[in-house]
Amino acid sequence: METIFTTENLYNLLSGRIPSAFNRALLNQFKANGINLTKEQWSILAVLWKKDGCSQQVLADETYRDKPSITRLIDHLEKEGLAERRPDKKDRRLNLIFLTEQGRSLEEGAMKVVDQTVNSAVRDIDPEVIQLVRDTFIRIYNNLETKK
Template sequence: MRDQFTAEGAIVLDNAFGYWVARVYLASRAEMYRRFRAHGVEITPEQWMVLVRLWEQEGVTQTHLAGRTFRDVPTMSRILALMERDGLVARREDPTDRRARLVYLTARGRHLQKALSSEARAMVGELLSGIPEDDLLVTRRTLQRILANIEPER
């Protein structure tokens, strides 16, 4: 991976680690849209991450969700506003803190779990097809170490 720079200091973009991470992200994002759209669901990957976190635990604050999905609070507020508009979540005042709002799934948001999770599992299966498990584990550990180098205090 260090071959992304020539001896003269030029960048070889096709050999750059970040280039391939970005390409995989963009391609998988487009594939997710396509697959979810086939189920009649128009959600962004950011909204998908919120749904997954709420399937794990609902009734949490917007601030908690922002932290668990790596978004800032204003961005999370906009994501939730769109999800609320689309009938996926409901925000309610926190009875213990009137300034905070708790986020809950609606019946529609809960109902999507089975179909979308199955579709996500199928997509990941296809994305990882033919790649040995050991290679995948090394890739995940490597990405985690790179992130730790970028964000050492986390």
């Protein structure tokens, strides 16, 4: 395949250089705004803000994490008083994860910071270019997922 990118440049792009920079910026903005969350905690809370009372498996699927990672993150969210496990009334083998009032109260501030960080990251980039990049990354993701 002929490309204007070197293999090293493509690897850096695909392996997380941009996500790492974004995550670092997001963490810095959380701290600057007095929001005591990690990017990982925020990713779990963001799912719960949309689907409160979901299973750990849903959280794992939605955040692309394995079950042990989700378990540790939920343990920490419980310790911080942001979420709680409750037995599923239909299947007592399952725990459902619910936000606490404190966890719910973080949504507006955290999402405002996320929106500001995203807007800062894409400033001065034409929306059509952003759409092209989005579509390209979706195709790359789908190419990798179909190889499994």
